[in-house]
Amino acid sequence: MSADLHCHTKISDGAVSIEELIMLAKGSRVDTIAVTDHDTLAGATRAKVIGERQGVKVIVGIELSTIDDSRGRKAHVLGYMPESPDRLEVLCRRSAEQRKRAALIMMQRVMRHYPITAEMVIRRAQGSTSIYKQHIMHALIDAGYADSFYGEVYEELFAERKGVAYVDIAYPEIYEAIDLIRSAGALAVLAHPAVYDSYDLLEELTEKNMLDGVEVWHPRNNKGDEEMLSDFAVEHGLLRTGGTDFHGSYTTKPIPLGSIATPEEQLKELFSAKDRRKRVK
Numbered sequence: 001m002s003a004d005l006h007c008h009t010k011i012s013d014g015a016v017s018i019e020e021l022i023m024l025a026k027g028s029r030v031d032t033i034a035v036t037d038h039d040t041l042a043g044a045t046r047a048k049v050i051g052e053r054q055g056v057k058v059i060v061g062i063e064l065s066t067i068d069d070s071r072g073r074k075a076h077v078l079g080y081m082p083e084s085p086d087r088l089e090v091l092c093r094r095s096a097e098q099r100k101r102a103a104l105i106m107m108q109r110v111m112r113h114y115p116i117t118a119e120m121v122i123r124r125a126q127g128s129t130s131i132y133k134q135h136i137m138h139a140l141i142d143a144g145y146a147d148s149f150y151g152e153v154y155e156e157l158f159a160e161r162k163g164v165a166y167v168d169i170a171y172p173e174i175y176e177a178i179d180l181i182r183s184a185g186a187l188a189v190l191a192h193p194a195v196y197d198s199y200d201l202l203e204e205l206t207e208k209n210m211l212d213g214v215e216v217w218h219p220r221n222n223k224g225d226e227e228m229l230s231d232f233a234v235e236h237g238l239l240r241t242g243g244t245d246f247h248g249s250y251t252t253k254p255i256p257l258g259s260i261a262t263p264e265e266q267l268k269e270l271f272s273a274k275d276r277r278k279r280v281k
Contacts, residue, residue: 003032003262005059005270006078006191006215006243009047012037013132015248018047021257025056030258032267034059034243036078039095040129041085062088063191064181065095066174068201075174075198076191078215078241081274083185091172091180096130102167103131109165110136110157114145133158134250136165150252174201178210187273189213189241194225206236212273217242217262219255239273240266 008014009021016024018035025033035047035058044060051058061080068075082088107118116139124142125135137154140146146153157165181188192215193202205211216229217240233240242262244255262270 001032001264001267002028002030002258003034003264003267004030004243004246004258004260005032005034005061005080005241005262005267006036006063006218007033007246007257008037008063009035009043010127011043011129012040013128013134013247013250015134015250017127018043019050021246022047022050022054022056022058024257025051026054028256028258030056030261032057032059033257034061034078034080036061036063037129038063039065039092039099041082041088041092042129060085062092062181062186064088064091064177065169065171066177067171068196068198069173071200073198073201074171074196075201076196077174077177077181078189078191079181079184079186080189080241080270081186082181083278085184087184088180091177095169095171098169098171099130099132102169103136105167106133106136106158106165107131109167110140113157113164114140114143116140116143116145134247138250148252149250174205175210178205185277187212187239187270187277189215189239191215192218192220192245193229194218194221202232206232206238211238213239213241213270215242216240217260219244219260239270241270242266 009018035044041062048058064077066075120139121136124138125131137149157163178188193199214233244260246257
């Protein structure tokens with residue numbers, strides 16, 4: 001059984017619709033996917049219904065964008081199978097408002113340098129809960145000012161702290177986010193520790209018994225990360241998950257759905273952990 005437990009759609013910053021994601025999974029013989037759009041559960045339930053029709057099991061999930069305040073770094077946390085998703089709504093709305101505010105400023109700054117219009121960006125963000133940097137880059141590519149989503153133009157505009165259009169977004173603190181994931185009855189998994197150098201955070205959250213698991217398999221892992229994360233998870237009794245962090249064309253290089261997956265045994269562990277959580281309640 002193939003399981004890609006980290007997938008994004010157009011509802012956040014992915015390039016494909018829910019329907020297209022399901023059909024890609026079916027065509028690629030990926031039996032199970034988790035829809036983990038950023039800071040929203042808006043499409044996950046519909047994806048589950050469509051998946052049932054197409055013979056693809058869809059796990060309802062979310063990826064919350066957060067800040068590790070003590071280290072001043074971004075950190076992402078995945079929440080799987082919430083029983084009370086409404087408990088996440090206030091935080092999701094807050095993040096959406098912050099992202100929309102930042103998007104308006106970014107667009108204004110980009111338009112000082114390139115003659116694209118706000119309408120061009122909004123059109124490419126159609127179906128999303130917000131406007132992401134990828135949508136601005138999509139407009140620039142279509143206008144002939146860039147040839148990739150994450151090349152020189154992206155760095156010029158959006159490089160952290162240095163880009164001429166960069167805007168810092170005030171995301172919630174990770175402890176608050178994990179508390180809400182837990183209160184919603186979901187499993188909390190620290191996403192891609194290698195991407196934001198979250199190893200110290202992983203140890204800290206594990207010591208405080210805040211996590212159910214860690215994302216071990218991810219396309220942006222460095223050499224040795226997978227083995228180190230897997231060993232850490234086994235030693236501390238954490239679930240091990242993984243996936244492509246699928247965004248379609250909105251990536252630095254092609255990463256087909258299901259090309260990185262959660263092993264079947266670990267998928268079973270995920271479902272077992274969820275069942276145990278229900279029984280405890």
